[in-house]
Amino acid sequence: MSETSGAYITREGAKRLQDELARLLAHDRAKIVTEVADAAAQGDRSENAEYIYGKKKLREIDRRIHWLTKRLETITVVEPREVVAGVVFFGAYVEVEDESGARTTYRIVGEDEIDLDHGCVSYRSPLGRAVLRRRIGDTVLLVRPSGQVELRIVAVRY
Numbered sequence: 001m002s003e004t005s006g007a008y009i010t011r012e013g014a015k016r017l018q019d020e021l022a023r024l025l026a027h028d029r030a031k032i033v034t035e036v037a038d039a040a041a042q043g044d045r046s047e048n049a050e051y052i053y054g055k056k057k058l059r060e061i062d063r064r065i066h067w068l069t070k071r072l073e074t075i076t077v078v079e080p081r082e083v084v085a086g087v088v089f090f091g092a093y094v095e096v097e098d099e100s101g102a103r104t105t106y107r108i109v110g111e112d113e114i115d116l117d118h119g120c121v122s123y124r125s126p127l128g129r130a131v132l133r134r135r136i137g138d139t140v141l142l143v144r145p146s147g148q149v150e151l152r153i154v155a156v157r158y
Contacts, residue, residue: 021072024068028061029062075110078110079091086136086156088132088134088156092156093106095153099149106119106120106121108128109121109123126142136154138152138153139151139152
């Protein structure tokens with residue numbers, strides 16, 4: 001994966017973006033358009049909070065639809081090809097153990113899928129860069145603001 005070839009995403013991540021776009025187009029936007037039309041029918045639009053808020057919400061939805069459409073045109077879905085057993089590639093779930101023996105599992109994903117609450121980190125993040133192409137048993141040095149920590153890769157799955 002070269003840095004200039006665009007954004008990478010897992011199949012699941014691409015589906016989430018497609019589902020969001022479909023929901024915005026089929027449901028959310030239509031609902032807001034109806035609300036704005038109803039508010040406009042009430043008369044003076046300059047002091048009509050429902051109309052003003054509705055138009056603002058409609059602009060936000062349209063902006064998101066535009067962004068999602070363009071993003072889906074430019075992203076590259078990465079499928080796990082020939083997975084080499086125990087080697088970390090894009091899309092892998094990686095279990096690491098720190099110096100104190102605490103274990104944490106992360107998934108290496110694209111930038112549009114980052115979700116730290118669920119352990120999804122970008123392949124471009126310091127952790128992602130440290131573990132990519134490493135094997136079970138390898139120890140990597142992760143530099144973080146609070147200092148360096150050694151992490152040992154204990155499991156890899158796809």
